[in-house]
Amino acid sequence: MTTDLTHARDLDIKDPLAPMRARFHLPEKLIYLDGNSLGPLPIATVARQKDMVARQWGEGLIRSWNDADWIDAPARIGRKIARLIGAKPHEVLVTDSVSVNIFKLVVASAQLSPKRPQILSEAGNFHTDLHIASGAAEVMPNLRLDVLERADLLDAFGPETNTALLTHVHYKTAERFDMAAVTARATDAGARIVWDLSHSVGAVPLHLNQAGAELAVGCGYKYLNGGPGAPAFLYVAEHLQERLVSPLRGWFGHARPFAFEDSYEPAPGIARWQAGTPPMLSMDALESGVESFDGIDMDSVWAKSVTLFDLFHRLVAKYCPALTCVSPLEPAARGSHISFRFDHAFELCQALIDRGVIGDFRAPDIIRFGLTPLYLSHEDIVRAVVAMAKILDSELWHDPRFSQRGRVT
Ligand SMILES: *Cc1c(COP(=O)(O)O)cnc(C)c1O
Numbered sequence: 001m002t003t004d005l006t007h008a009r010d011l012d013i014k015d016p017l018a019p020m021r022a023r024f025h026l027p028e029k030l031i032y033l034d035g036n037s038l039g040p041l042p043i044a045t046v047a048r049q050k051d052m053v054a055r056q057w058g059e060g061l062i063r064s065w066n067d068a069d070w071i072d073a074p075a076r077i078g079r080k081i082a083r084l085i086g087a088k089p090h091e092v093l094v095t096d097s098v099s100v101n102i103f104k105l106v107v108a109s110a111q112l113s114p115k116r117p118q119i120l121s122e123a124g125n126f127h128t129d130l131h132i133a134s135g136a137a138e139v140m141p142n143l144r145l146d147v148l149e150r151a152d153l154l155d156a157f158g159p160e161t162n163t164a165l166l167t168h169v170h171y172k173t174a175e176r177f178d179m180a181a182v183t184a185r186a187t188d189a190g191a192r193i194v195w196d197l198s199h200s201v202g203a204v205p206l207h208l209n210q211a212g213a214e215l216a217v218g219c220g221y222k223y224l225n226g227g228p229g230a231p232a233f234l235y236v237a238e239h240l241q242e243r244l245v246s247p248l249r250g251w252f253g254h255a256r257p258f259a260f261e262d263s264y265e266p267a268p269g270i271a272r273w274q275a276g277t278p279p280m281l282s283m284d285a286l287e288s289g290v291e292s293f294d295g296i297d298m299d300s301v302w303a304k305s306v307t308l309f310d311l312f313h314r315l316v317a318k319y320c321p322a323l324t325c326v327s328p329l330e331p332a333a334r335g336s337h338i339s340f341r342f343d344h345a346f347e348l349c350q351a352l353i354d355r356g357v358i359g360d361f362r363a364p365d366i367i368r369f370g371l372t373p374l375y376l377s378h379e380d381i382v383r384a385v386v387a388m389a390k391i392l393d394s395e396l397w398h399d400p401r402f403s404q405r406g407r408v409t
């Protein structure tokens with residue numbers, strides 16, 4: 001333990017991202033390994049929200065749509081996210097939730113190839129993705145959803161395939177698709193992919209343009225630290241922008257929203273993907289969350305994720321042999337969390353939270369830890385694993401109070 005701590009502190013001294021922790025409010029004595037589910041509060045967000053409420057809303061009232069440039073927020077924040085995902089500034093828009101954006105993009109993409117009946121997705125994908133895809137397939141004539149195991153997916157792309165909905169980094173195991181290779185496979189078959197970047201953006205280096213990606217969605221409240229229920233974003237590659245139209249034709253996506261016309265004409269470019277009025281308080285918190293990446297390049301974030309993962313994995317193998325790692329050990333094959341299988345994962349997770357280490361449980365038997373390089377240290381990892389080892393060695397998780405489940409697990 002002492003040598004592990006010394007080693008970790010040594011890594012922390014050399015860590016170029018260590019000063020970034022000061023950008024976040026983190027409760028004292030808490031080790032937060034759940035930033036892949038809900039990112040922490042950026043300190044800058046507190047003053048910004050106050051200004052947003054008291055001055056921009058309170059004093060500015062409706063004038064703020066122009067005076068505080070609320071109206072440009074969806075595109076402006078999109079431009080900032082574009083840098084993090086390797087997209088052009090005008091290819092990204094902040095709007096709606098991940099679920100809603102999946103619906104919009106899957107339906108619009110499917111409409112582009114009406115003779116192709118197959119929507120593809122992966123068994124065990126995040127459930128909202130499968131639910132939304134099944135609903136999209138049902139409202140479209142002649143469309144069906146095929147859900148396949150990962151091992152069978154690549155071979156399934158064929159002349160019937162219309163659109164595949166794939167999650168780039170798996171929410172449970174952290175397995176990562178090779179975006180360029182899978183996109184090439186889809187393109188060869190004449191199909192398109194909607195990539196879900198919920199567990200990728202702000203965590204792994206992304207090069208959407210370079211990979212040939214055409215459509216994507218991503219989450220604002222996980223690694224982007226945009227706050228609970230933050231709006232999501234979507235990406236539409238430039239060459240598709242004038243060919244796709246959102247099935248949710250709200251006035252904010254109209255070419256002239258303030259002309260109040262009866263007939264719909266989509267706005268040029270990415271703006272057509274807005275449906276209704278953006279939630280400005282949440283937009284502002286998201287903008288602040290995205291700005292917590294200002295001046296930071298994603299390669300350095302990823303380099304630290306790798307050392308955090310390696311340390312976590314090595315210490316668990318040494319001190320917690322009852323846990324089985326289900327995340328890929330090869331860095332290029334995974335995202336930025338580490339997951340373990342354990343029959344009593346729920347109870348273990350609760351016992352850890354009781355000791356000030358927050359990870360999360362994913363049914364039925366996975367305990368998952370988010371490795372977020374902006375505010376975690378290597379020392380945090382040692383302390384978390386040692387706490388977990390103590391709980392396992394003493395079988396503290398048996399305590400009945402750790403088996404009570406809330407509505408959110
Ligand atoms: C977190 C997550 C979502 C969230 O969807 P919401 O509409 O924001 O609730 C969707 N898909 C994946 C893969 C996720 O990890």
